[in-house]
Amino acid sequence: MRLLLVEDDNHVAAALSAVLARHGFDVTHARSGEEALQALVPEGPGFGVILLDLGLPDQDGYEVCGKIRKRTGTPVIMVTARSDIRSRIHGLNLGADDYVVKPYDTGELLARIHAVSRRTVPEDAVTGDDSTALLLGTVRIELPTRQVSVAGAAVALTRKEFDLLALLAQRPGVVFRREQIISEVWRTSWEGTGRTLEVHVASLRAKLRMPALIETVRGVGYRLVAPAG
Numbered sequence: 001m002r003l004l005l006v007e008d009d010n011h012v013a014a015a016l017s018a019v020l021a022r023h024g025f026d027v028t029h030a031r032s033g034e035e036a037l038q039a040l041v042p043e044g045p046g047f048g049v050i051l052l053d054l055g056l057p058d059q060d061g062y063e064v065c066g067k068i069r070k071r072t073g074t075p076v077i078m079v080t081a082r083s084d085i086r087s088r089i090h091g092l093n094l095g096a097d098d099y100v101v102k103p104y105d106t107g108e109l110l111a112r113i114h115a116v117s118r119r120t121v122p123e124d125a126v127t128g129d130d131s132t133a134l135l136l137g138t139v140r141i142e143l144p145t146r147q148v149s150v151a152g153a154a155v156a157l158t159r160k161e162f163d164l165l166a167l168l169a170q171r172p173g174v175v176f177r178r179e180q181i182i183s184e185v186w187r188t189s190w191e192g193t194g195r196t197l198e199v200h201v202a203s204l205r206a207k208l209r210m211p212a213l214i215e216t217v218r219g220v221g222y223r224l225v226a227p228a229g
């Protein structure tokens with residue numbers, strides 16, 4: 001798999017590139033936001049995952065994430081020293097698919113890279129069939145096209161956010177255990193994904209502007225509460 005590593009620290013990039021290469025990744029290193037955007041030209045090599053450090057010298061990392069998302073649907077994993085949930089949600093709202101917080105374990109990073117790459121759906125695999133849309137009050141979830149709207153207004157979701165919402169929406173009122181959600185959406189049993197799940201739930205509530213739509217069942221997991229009409 002080709003991976004674009006956006007990291008301004010050459011020592012960090014060299015060490016991480018060596019680790020990734022040992023695990024079969026073909027790494028392209030971009031030292032700035034501008035280099036990263038230049039690597040994403042249509043005629044350039046395609047990437048399976050983009051690993052984006054937010055501490056870049058020329059542009060704000062969040063801004064670069066937004067620009068990347070406008071150019072490509074390639075999964076983006078943010079690397080950040082900011083551990084607060086608002087920063088993570090902000091990144092997800094801009095189109096990032098996941099994040100890791102420094103300092104991170106290499107095994108964690110590799111697990112997240114593999115998780116987002118497994119969930120990537122090629123654009124040409126999307127059909128226009130509208131027959132499997134899920135209707136939950138004013139919320140409409142179109143499974144084939146992976147589109148969501150609330151009261152007719154489109155809501156932009158990341159891949160993981162859509163997968164999470166679609167999973168819960170297929171059985172409204174049913175409690176999904178955290179382990180089950182992580183297995184279905186992230187395709188892993190790794191316990192460290194639990195915090196990521198919480199961030200994605202918070203992001204969904206904020207984007208849909210329906211805090212009560214996804215209910216937390218303490219000690220168990222989450223369930224979707226179907227809204228009225």
